[in-house]
Amino acid sequence: MTDTIINEDVSNEYVHQLDRQHVFHSWSTQGNLSPMVIAGGKGCRLWDYAGKEYLDFSSQLVNTNIGHQHPRVVAAIQAQAETLTTVAPAHANLARGEAARRILERAPSGFGKVFFTNAGADANENAMRMARSVTGRDKILSAYRSYHGNTGAAIVATGDPRRVPNEFARGHAHFFNPFLYRSDFWAGNEEEECQRALQHLKRVIECEGPSAIAAILLESIPGTAGVLIPPRGYLEGVRQLADQYGILVIFDEVMAGFGRTGRWFALEHFGARPDLIVFAKGVNSGYVPAGGVIISDEICRHFDDHMFFGGLTYSGHPLAMASIVATLDAMRDEGIVENADRVGNGPLAAGLQQLAKDHAIVGETRGLGVFHALELVSDRNTRTPLPAARMGAIKNALIAKGLLPFVVENRIHVVPPCIVSEAEVTEGLTILDAVLGEFAAG
Structure with a gap:
């Protein structure tokens, strides 16, 4: 004991x-x-x-x-509280900049900036908002076996039955993601499950109208739905379909990111690169509420001369940012x-x-x-x-x-x-x- x-x-x-x-x-x-x-x-x-x-x-x-x-994270929160407990998101702040830099150092190449939120749900909300703004399209496709949060659009993007009493957001459609143990595709092995799931997704895209779809939102590894490891080639196939139809890809790494799978990001186990990465949870172990969106260079350039219609009072809150810096440093050092x-x-x-x-x-x-x-x-x-x-x-x-x-x-x-x-x-x-x-x- x-x-x-x-x-x-x-x-x-x-x-x-x-x-x-x-x-x-x-x-x-x-x-x-x-x-x-x-x-x-x-x-x-x-x-x-x-x-x-x-x-x-x-x-x-x-x-x-x-x-x-963890003593380093607790100490960092205490030290930040003594210096600056809160600041508006419009100001530049050392803790916020250092947190963003550390996250980007661990992200795949080709990602330029971080938008901070209060949790994973509002991170998904803003990732979907970015995708709709960049593409000029409305629909978001997401999987039935998924959980993306309990805010307006995030819960409707969620596939599990908790979305049903909460379906107030528009522009969402769902598809079946692969899960061989309980296959929806009568597959006998991982290769069949992958091929049939991708064919199913292609048909959903075609039926929903490719020119209407802004993004495909997927957990890299669905967590609440059962820790569903995608079959080899599936995420790569999703990326190819998205590119074929001019659709963006959002990977939700809220649960699977920051060490959970033995990598900084779960997507490192696969060969697909998304356009946006959503994170929360493990980035600071929830010591202070925090989440965010890691934004690809291409999408960053779009917003250089287009307004981003989104923001939160506590975006990049100093106490949360200090806890991120200390968490990521401790994870690296230890x-x-x-x-x-x-x-x-x-x-x-x-x-x-x-x-x-x-x-x-x-x-x-x-x-x-x-x-x-x-x-x-x-x-x-x-x-x-x-x-x-x-x-x-x-x-x-x-x-x-x-x-x-x-x-x-x-x-x-x-x-x-x-x-x-x-x-x-x-x-x-x-x-x-x-x-x-x-x-x-x-």
């Missing part, structure tokens, strides 16, 4: 009661909530006011890539991206593959770096997803044993911070093994 700091004047019961009386929660029916109380954290650990400790295999919402309470590659694609991936062999309840495991998912099924042959009630019971059992998971539908997303050690991986896998064994037997 780590050295936890407990405030003896505060209890789990008090914080829970305070929350339930006054806090309105997202994506929830409010009347039956019982949120877990968290008092503090350090590294890959969290604890409550009673001192119960959890190994964080969720990275919260897959964003604390650098872990909890080899954190390399650790995500070594540990995630080594003992973590191997351990998850062993769990899939040992437990029939696991239909498939997939992932890169510290970005993996276990697909749980009630029948391997039919691939029937494990029911929600059983998934809830599994989640509760993991938490009871001290592992904080990220559970979505019938999947356990295994997404520890990029700093996770081999010993912590072994600890987490041991808990997963025990709980999966209990439920497989039951």
Whole structure:
């Protein structure tokens, strides 16, 4: 157990009661909530006011890539607060310029500037706005298996069912992206899945009207939808289709970027270059809300003599920018991206593959770096997803044993911070093994 700091004047019961009386929660029916109380954290650990400790295999919402309470990042926020706590986005500011420079140093070649937002959702909003402005077209194509945020256009670009009660934005159409395990194309292998998914996308473009489509918006690796690694050649094929019809490509790297896959950007695993890259989460591990759009040189030139009709009061907020600078410097100096590659694609991936062999309840495991998912099924042959009630019971059992998971539908997303050690991986896998064994037997 780590050295936890407990405030003896505060209890789990008090914080829970305070929350339930006054806090309105997202994506929830409010009347039956019982949120877990968290008092503090350090590294890959969290604890409550009673001192119960959890190994964080969720990275919260897959964003604390650098872990909890990294001292360099905390110190940078404190130092910036003493110098300049806030400034209007129209002014030049050292922290903002340094943050943009560091992001561009890690981005692919051919990207010139960064537009800062408050999170991933409004970053996607502004990327779509840029694409519409540059092309003079209206429609955005995005995948059904996707999540892009919960603001006006971002939630409509999202493919999962949460968009349905929120479809108030215009100009959106969807297509099926590849996922061989649950293929929509009756594919028997990755090559067939790729070819058929691209043919399907081509037909959607043709039917929606190529001259009406501004951009194709894709998560490089869809995260909330299940950590869906694109088949070889798919993103390259999307790029080719976009070029054929004069359509821009936006890669959403909000969840997959900044070390999560063992690379600075997930797109580095593939051969396709987008026109715009959307980021948030891991750029500063969510220590202060921040996101943004990395803009290609070509699009930068367009806005040299065209107005960009967009802006936010807190674009490039100094506290957020200072946290980005410190996060990216610490990740570089401490080899954190390399650790995500070594540990995630080594003992973590191997351990998850062993769990899939040992437990029939696991239909498939997939992932890169510290970005993996276990697909749980009630029948391997039919691939029937494990029911929600059983998934809830599994989640509760993991938490009871001290592992904080990220559970979505019938999947356990295994997404520890990029700093996770081999010993912590072994600890987490041991808990997963025990709980999966209990439920497989039951």
